[in-house]
Amino acid sequence: MAEQKDIYKNRIKSILTQGGGKGVPYKKLYASCRGRRQNAAAFSSAVAELKREGVITEDKNGIKLCADAGLFRAKVSRLNKTFGFVEREDGTEVFIPGKFLKGSMPGDTVMARLLPQRGELPEGEVVSVVEEGFTEFSGTVEKDGKTVCIRPDTLSKELMIVSAIDVPVRVGDKVLAEISRRGDRHSEHRVRIKDIFGDSGKAKSSADALLYTNGIEVDFPSQVLDEARSAEHKGIPLDELYKRLDLRDEVIFTIDSADTKDIDDAVSVSRDGDGWNLGVHIADVSFYVKAGSELDNDAMLRGTSIYYANKVVPMLPKELSNGICSLNPHEDRLAFSCLMKLDFEGKLVSYKFSKSVIRSRVKGVYSEINILLDCLKNGDAVPFELAEKYGGLTKSILLMDELAAILTVNKLRRGAPQIETSESKLIIDENDVCVDVQRRERGRSELIIEEFMLMANTAAARLAKESGVPFVYRVHEDPSPEKIGELVETVSVMGIAVPHFTSVKPKHLAEILEKTKESPLAPVVNSMVLRSMAKAKYSDEPLGHFGLVLDDYAHFTSPIRRYPDLAIHRILTDLCYNKKTPDNIRKRYAAFANEAARQSSECELTAMRIERACDDCYAAEYMSAHIGERFEGMISSVQDFGFFVELPNTVEGLVRLDTLKNGPYDYDGRFSLTKEGKPVYRVGDRIRVICAAANVSAGQVDFAVEDDFME
Numbered sequence: 143m144a145e146q147k148d149i150y151k152n153r154i155k156s157i158l159t160q161g162g163g164k165g166v167p168y169k170k171l172y173a174s175c176r177g178r179r180q181n182a183a184a185f186s187s188a189v190a191e192l193k194r195e196g197v198i199t200e201d202k203n204g205i206k207l208c209a210d211a212g213l214f215r216a217k218v219s220r221l222n223k224t225f226g227f228v229e230r231e232d233g234t235e236v237f238i239p240g241k242f243l244k245g246s247m248p249g250d251t252v253m254a255r256l257l258p259q260r261g262e263l264p265e266g267e268v269v270s271v272v273e274e275g276f277t278e279f280s281g282t283v284e285k286d287g288k289t290v291c292i293r294p295d296t297l298s299k300e301l302m303i304v305s306a307i308d309v310p311v312r313v314g315d316k317v318l319a320e321i322s323r324r325g326d327r328h329s330e331h332r333v334r335i336k337d338i339f340g341d342s343g344k345a346k347s348s349a350d351a352l353l354y355t356n357g358i359e360v361d362f363p364s365q366v367l368d369e370a371r372s373a374e375h376k377g378i379p380l381d382e383l384y385k386r387l388d389l390r391d392e393v394i395f396t397i398d399s400a401d402t403k404d405i406d407d408a409v410s411v412s413r414d415g416d417g418w419n420l421g422v423h424i425a426d427v428s429f430y431v432k433a434g435s436e437l438d439n440d441a442m443l444r445g446t447s448i449y450y451a452n453k454v455v456p457m458l459p460k461e462l463s464n465g466i467c468s469l470n471p472h473e474d475r476l477a478f479s480c481l482m483k484l485d486f487e488g489k490l491v492s493y494k495f496s497k498s499v500i501r502s503r504v505k506g507v508y509s510e511i512n513i514l515l516d517c518l519k520n521g522d523a524v525p526f527e528l529a530e531k532y533g534g535l536t537k538s539i540l541l542m543d544e545l546a547a548i549l550t551v552n553k554l555r556r557g558a559p560q561i562e563t564s565e566s567k568l569i570i571d572e573n574d575v576c577v578d579v580q581r582r583e584r585g586r587s588e589l590i591i592e593e594f595m596l597m598a599n600t601a602a603a604r605l606a607k608e609s610g611v612p613f614v615y616r617v618h619e620d621p622s623p624e625k626i627g628e629l630v631e632t633v634s635v636m637g638i639a640v641p642h643f644t645s646v647k648p649k650h651l652a653e654i655l656e657k658t659k660e661s662p663l664a665p666v667v668n669s670m671v672l673r674s675m676a677k678a679k680y681s682d683e684p685l686g687h688f689g690l691v692l693d694d695y696a697h698f699t700s701p702i703r704r705y706p707d708l709a710i711h712r713i714l715t716d717l718c719y720n721k722k723t724p725d726n727i728r729k730r731y732a733a734f735a736n737e738a739a740r741q742s743s744e745c746e747l748t749a750m751r752i753e754r755a756c757d758d759c760y761a762a763e764y765m766s767a768h769i770g771e772r773f774e775g776m777i778s779s780v781q782d783f784g785f786f787v788e789l790p791n792t793v794e795g796l797v798r799l800d801t802l803k804n805g806p807y808d809y810d811g812r813f814s815l816t817k818e819g820k821p822v823y824r825v826g827d828r829i830r831v832i833c834a835a836a837n838v839s840a841g842q843v844d845f846a847v848e849d850d851f852m853e
Contacts, residue, residue, distance in 0.1 A: 146181050146184040147184045147185075147187045147188045147191070148188075150175055150181075150184055150185050150187075150188035150189075151188045151191065151192055153174075153175045154171060154175060154188060154189065154192060154198065154205075155192070155197065155198075155207070157171065157174050157175065158171075158198065158205065158206060158207045158210070159207065164203075164204075164206065165200075165201065165203035165204030165205060165206045166204045166205050166206070167204040167205070168189070168200070168204070168205060170204070171204070171205055172185050189205070193253075193270075193272050194251070194272050194273055195215075196208055196213075196214070196215030196251075196253060196272065199211050199213050199253055199269065199270065208253060211255070212255045212256070213253045213254065213255050213269060214230055214231075214253070214254060214255070214256075215230075215231060215251065215252075215253060215272075216228035216229055216230045216231070216236065216251070216252055216253075216254050217229050217249065217250070217251055217252070217275070218243075218246045218247060218248050218249065218250045218252060218268075218275075218276075219235065219248065220248060221243070221247070221248060221297050221328075223240075224239070224240040225237060225238060225239050225240050225243075226238045226240065226243050226246070227263075228246075228252060228254055228266070228268070234264070235263060235264075236254065236256070236263065236264045236265065236266040237261060237263040237264065237265045237266070238254070238265070238266055238267060238268060239265070239267075242257075242266070242267030242268060243268055243328070244267075244268040244269070244270070244271065244326060244327075245271070245324060245325055245326050245327050245328055245330065245331065246268050246271050247274070247275070247276030247297075247321075247328075248275070248276055248296060248297070249275030249276045250271050250273065250274055250275045250276055251271070251272050251273035251275060252268045252269070252270065252271050252272060253268070253269045253270045253272055254266045254267060254268050254269060255267060255269055274324070276321070277320050277321060278318060278319070278320045278336070278355065279294050279295065279296060279297075279318075279319060279320070279355065280294070280295045280296075280316060280317065280318055280319070280339070280351035280352075280354070280355050281293050281294040281295050281302070281316075281317060281319055282295070282314065282315070282316055282317070282342040282839050283311050283312065283313055283314065283315045283317055283335075283342075284301060284313060285313055286301055289303055289304075290303075290304045290307060290311070291303055291304060292304060292317065292319050292333055292335070294319075295348075295351065295355075295839065295840065296355075302319075302321075302328075302331055302332070302333045303331075303332055303333070304319075304332075304333055304334065304335060305322050305323065305332035305333065305334055307334075307335060308334060308335065308336075309335055309336075309337070309338060311335060311338060314341060314342050314343065315338050315339075315340070315341065315342060316338070316339040316340055316341065316342040316347040316348060316350075316351050316839060317335050317336075317337065317338050317339065318335070318336045318337040318338075318339065318351070318354065318355075319333045319334060319335050319336060320333060320334060320336055321333050322334045339351045339354075342838065342839040343763075343766070343838050343839070344574075344575070344763065344838065345451070345574075345575070345576055345756075345759040345760040345762070345763040345838055346574045347839075348756070348759040348838060348839050348841065349450060349451065349453075349756040349759060349760075352752055352755050352756055352759075353448075353455065353752065353756075356748060356751075356752055358448065358455055358748075358752065359444075360455055362440065362459050363436070363440065365436040366436045366437055366440045366459060367459055367461075368436075369435055369436050369437045370437060370458070370459035370461040370462050371459075371461050373430040373431075373437075373461070373462060373466060374461040374462065374465050374466045376430075377466060378466075378474055378475075378476055378499070382429075382476065382499075383474075383499055385497070386476070386496075386497045386498050386499045387479065387496045387497065387498040387499075388498070388499055389410075389421075389423070389477075389479065389498045389499065389500045390474065390499060390500060390501040392410055392421070392500070393410055393412075393503060393534075393535065393538050394408050394409070394410040394421065394423055394500050394501070394502055394503065395408060395409070395410075395471070395502050395503040395504045395505075395506050395535060395538075396408045396409075396469050396471070396502050396504075396505055396506055397409070397506035397507070397508060397511060397587050397590070397591050398505070398506070398507065398508065399507070399508060400507045400508075400509065401452070403460075403463070403464040403468065404447070404454070404456065404463040404464055404467075404468055404702045404703055405425075405468045405469045405470065405502075405505065405702075406424060406425040406427070406467070406468070406469065406699070406700050406701060406702040406703065407422065407423070407424050407425075407469070407591070407595065407699050407700065408422075408423040408424075408469050408477070408500060408502050409421065409422055409423070409542065409590075409591070409594050410423070410538070411538055411541045411542045411545055412538075412541070413541060416483070416485070417483060417484050417485040417486050417491065418483070418484040418485075418486070418488070418545050419481070419482070419483060419484075420481075420482045420483075420484060420545065420594060420597060421479055421480070421481050421482070422479070422480045422482070422594055422595065422597070422598035422699065423469070423477040423478075423479045423480075423498065423500050424477060424478050424479070424480070424598070424698065424699050424700075424701060424707075424711075425467045425468065425469055425475065425476075425477060425478075425701060425702055426467075426475075426476040426477050426478045426497065426711070427458070427462070427467050427701035427702055427707075427708050427711065428478075428701065428708055428711040428712045428715055429476050430462060430466065430467060431458070431462070431708060433712060437458070437459075437462075438708075441457050441458055441705055441708065442705055442738065442741055443741075444457045444705070444745065445457070445704075445705050445741055445742045445744070445745020445746060445748075445749070446703060446704050446705065446742070446745050446746055446749045447463075447702075447703035447704075447749075448749045448752055448753060449753060450752070450753045450756035450757055450760075451568050451570050451576065451756060451757065451760045452568065452570040456702075456703070457702070457703055457704070457705065458702060458703075462702070463702050463703070467702055468702070469500070469502050470502065470505070471502045471503065471504050471505045472501065472502070472503075473501065473502075474499055474500075474501050475499070475500055475501070475502070476497070476498075476499055477497075477498045477499065477500045478495065478496075478497060478498070478711055478714070478715070479495070479496050479497075479498040479500070480493060480494075480495055480597075480598040480601050480602065480698070481493065481494050481495075481496060482597060482598070482601060484545070484597075487548065487552075488545065488548035488549050488551075488552050489552075490597065490600070490601065493601040493604075493605070494718075495601075495602070495605065495714055495718045496718070497715070497718075497719050503534075503535060504531060504532065504535065506532070506587070508585060508587045508588050509585070510528055510531070510532075511532075511539060511585075511586075511587035512585035512586055512587050513525070513528060514528050514532060514536070514539065515539065515540075515543055515585075515586050515587070518536065518539075518540060542590050542594075543586055543590060545593075546586075546589055546590040546593040546594065549593040549594075549596070549597065550589065550593060553593075553596075553690070553691075554652075556648070556690075556691040556692075557647065557648045557649030557652050557691055558648055558652065558689065558690055558691045559648055559651040559652040559655055559671060559689060560652065560655060561655065561668050561671060561672050561689075562664070562665070562668050563668060563669070563672060564581060564665065564788065564792040565581070565582040565792070566579055566580070566581070566582060566757060566761065566791075566792040566793075567579070567580045567581070567582040568757060568760050568761070568764075570760070575763060576760040576761065576763045576764040577764065578764065578791075579760075579761050579764050579791045579792060579793050580791055580792075581790065581791055581792050582792075595699045596690065598698055598699055599616070599695055599696050599697060599698050599699060600692055600694055600695055601698075602696045602698035602710060602714065603615055603616075603684065603694035603695050603696035604694045605714070605717075605718075606684075606696065606710070606713070606714070606717075607684050607694050609717060609724055610724050610728075611713060611717055611724050611727040611728060611731070612682060612713065612727065612728055612731040612732045612734070612735035612736075613682065613684070613696060613710055613713060613735055614680050614681075614682060614696065614697075614706040614709050614710050614735050614738050614739045614742065615680065615681050615682070615683065615684050615685065615694075615695065615696050615739075616678060616679075616680060616687065616695050616696050616697045616706070617678065617679060617680070617681045617683070617684075617685040617686065617687060617695070618675070618676060618678040618679075618686070618687040618688045618689045618690070618695075619676045619685055619686075619688060620646070620676065620688050621646060621674055621675045621676050621688070622676070623646075625673070625674045625675075626646045626674055628674070629654075629670055629671065629674040631812075632670060632812050632813060633654060633667060633670065635812060635813075636663065636667075636813065636825075636826075638654065638657060638658060638663070638667065639657060640654060641653045641654070648688060648689065648691045651671050651674075651675075654667065654671060655667065655668060655671060662776070662826055662828070663825070663826040665776065665778065665788070666776075666778060666779075666813075666825045666826050669778065669779070675688065675689060676688070677747075679739075679743040679746075680697075680706050680738070680739040680740075680742045680743045680746075681739050681743075682732075682735040682736045682739045696710055697710070698710055698711070698714075704742070705738060705741070705742050705745070706738060706739070706742045709734070709735065709738040709742075712731075713727060713731050713735070716730070716731075755841055756841075757841075758841030758842070759838055759839070759840075759841040761792075761793050761841070761843070762836045762837060762838045762840075762841050762842060762843050763836070763838045764793070765793060765795070765833055765836040765843045766836035766838055768833050768836075769833050769834070769835065769836065770832060770833065771832065771833055772830060772831070772832050772848060773789050773830070773831055773832070773833065773845075774789075774790075774828065774829070774830050774831075775787040775788055775789040775790070775795075775828075775829060775831060775845075776788055776826065776827065776828055776829070777823060777824065777825050777826065777827045777829055778794060778825065779813075779825060780809065780812075780813050780814055780815055780823065780824070780825055781809065782799070782809040783798065783799050784796055784797050784798040784799040784800075784801075784802075785797050785815060785823050785825075787829060787831050787845050793843060794843070795831070795833065795842075795843035795844055795845040796842065796843070796844055796845065797823075797831065797844075797845045797846065797847060798844065799815070801834075801846055801847075802815075802823075802847065803847075803849075804817075805817070807822060807823070813825035813826075829847065830847075830848040831845035831846060831847060831848060832845065832846050832847075832848055833845060834846040
């Protein structure tokens, strides 16, 4: 039947092309397609498939080519209360008034046509839904009179009526629902409740819903768990110890956050007459996670661990991530060591990758080592508990700090932009409730580890490139001229001097950041520079890294929580340990590297979106306990619907345009709300606000300007 269907598809397109754009009734078209073998089912299937592909459409005048009917294929990207948007296959967006949406939902594939344009965006109407992409969704239970309804999380649409209640629910519950019957209007859709996540006023319920609706599996399949337990039970085979470089007597230790359990990197530093010896020792996850195993297949699907609030959805089961693969102190662990030689100026002279066995001396903690370094540099007494814990390691820690400082200077000389962004630290109590939000501070020890990991990652990429083997590179392409043009225009209007250039280089962005370093505008400019740059991703091509100003870069240092690192460990094992030839490696890994890069990039974007959304819910939960309280913050961005204010603790809230008194206000299209042409609310301004509302379910906080609120 498949062969006959393809024949019909070609005949249908040929007949309609010759028809001059006129509609052909179904029966007539079927008759025109007759051959020696007639198959009504195959013809029907061909018509349906051509409709889904956006090639043909059918109305009262018959079947015609979409191109002849002025139709285009698109995907519904987002909906609001009274309008929506569809995205064409070329990436352009089309505005759709609510009455022309035809009940279509986000993710649906539709056929649409253009209408006369009235605004800035092209305008159109949905003619038909050719493929439904929206079924399950999360939402909050509400009541409209006596009718039980659900307000979807991802839509700003009216309530959806529950057709039948199969599970006991209460108003305010966060639930999982699905569309049970579609209508031609959104108000005609009917839904049924499938499951309950909990109280929508609790951030945990919203986080659980976000994980589920994004397809994140919290639990591991039984086969994956079986393999993980078997690997943990196997431990370190005795014969493996004799095959490896034994570094157990070296001064090697880890530095992480206090609550880190999946420890995948350790470091060592020494200095001799020729320069610096830097060792970066990474958990040898690829020894336990074999290619093609259930563990490996599942890890590739997950792509990365997901971290939010005080929780983690690990890429690998805890038997590996927190157990046999984690570089826990005072325990023998298999590692993949990058042993580097640097000259006194911090230039990489040579490197080699060796399979090793290590024993970490201590689980170093960022905050503790920061205190230790401050004491040692200032000549203050080191607290007793830190002196005891890090006894015998202070020389190494001071050497690490000295080398990291040299590497940082080198990075600045390369012109790498030093972008500072706000990171939140959420304090969660024993009831899983967010009770505080703090700004996460970075000290010297965080910078030490960052610089050392950069060196190992650079060495890994350089080795792969020089050897000509397939690889998964971490790439950061040049920013688009359009985005840089917008950045230059905006910062110039803000009174910031912009270096002259025809083609942007990292050093130009670094200069802009340096000029505003001590300015109140610094956080805003940092954010604008970050948004002007392309997103980093993974690629099997060595495209270089714009932000780090490096020709060669990869992610080698976190195989417990990132699949690209695990992937290149496997390739480097064959290159450096198993002594496979580059030709052999190319045959084995070319397709794998391409797929690992593509899959990992997609998973990373999903994880980042989920992490931000979950953290927003917890921040809103914290602010819900502070409704009516006054805060001082800074205007972080301005839009045509209002402006966002960021508090010193990193919480961000929206002051809506329609809540402002003494208007009307106009948006200048850049960074100000103006009145009679003069800026009134401008990016970078300090402002006092009151927390007016906090929607935990949506992860949104609303502020009101203090004077307006008091009126």
